[in-house]
Amino acid sequence: MTGKPDKRQMRSAARFFAVQALFQMEGAGQTVERVVREFEDHRFGEVFDDYEMAEGDSKHFRALVDHAVNWQARIDQMTDRALAVAWPIDRIDPVLRALFRAAGAEIVAMDTPPKVVITEFVDVAKAFFPEGKEPKFVNAVLDHMAREEKPQAFSA
Numbered sequence: 001m002t003g004k005p006d007k008r009q010m011r012s013a014a015r016f017f018a019v020q021a022l023f024q025m026e027g028a029g030q031t032v033e034r035v036v037r038e039f040e041d042h043r044f045g046e047v048f049d050d051y052e053m054a055e056g057d058s059k060h061f062r063a064l065v066d067h068a069v070n071w072q073a074r075i076d077q078m079t080d081r082a083l084a085v086a087w088p089i090d091r092i093d094p095v096l097r098a099l100f101r102a103a104g105a106e107i108v109a110m111d112t113p114p115k116v117v118i119t120e121f122v123d124v125a126k127a128f129f130p131e132g133k134e135p136k137f138v139n140a141v142l143d144h145m146a147r148e149e150k151p152q153a154f155s156a
Contacts, residue, residue: 010054012120013055022065026094026098063105067105067110075105075108079097079141102121107149107150117146
């Protein structure tokens with residue numbers, strides 16, 4: 001990556017990393033502290049043979065992960081209400097579950113406008129599922145969650 005990334009890019013990277021961290025925490029049973037430290041020490045700006053990971057906004061990353069853990073029950077309930085009855089949150093893909101938790105944390109506990117959260121996390125879904133229908137699914141679920149949590153953001 002050339003030059004210093006701007007704040008928007010760093011926040012976008014923090015969202016992507018938060019989804020990965022939440023996925024890793026669930027799959028490996030690791031603590032928040034351990035996963036956050038690993039990401040900040042090793043993943044942010046990691047260089048591969050032909051690719052360099054973005055630098056993430058550490059403050060935003062920590063807030064997303066912490067809020068996702070602290071508000072998980074509420075976020076999961078919101079997600080369940082947005083999903084079809086036949087597909088409760090524990091039956092969906094674990095990457096999507098991590099994504100909904102990170103996005104839900106930003107909707108519930110942070111001041112980011114909901115439409116920005118939706119757009120940013122649809123982009124994260126596109127990174128994880130470039131050929132699939134998941135980004136449209138993510139858009140629909142997050143729209144439902146955001147309208148439930150912050151309806152005033154959608155009134156014109």
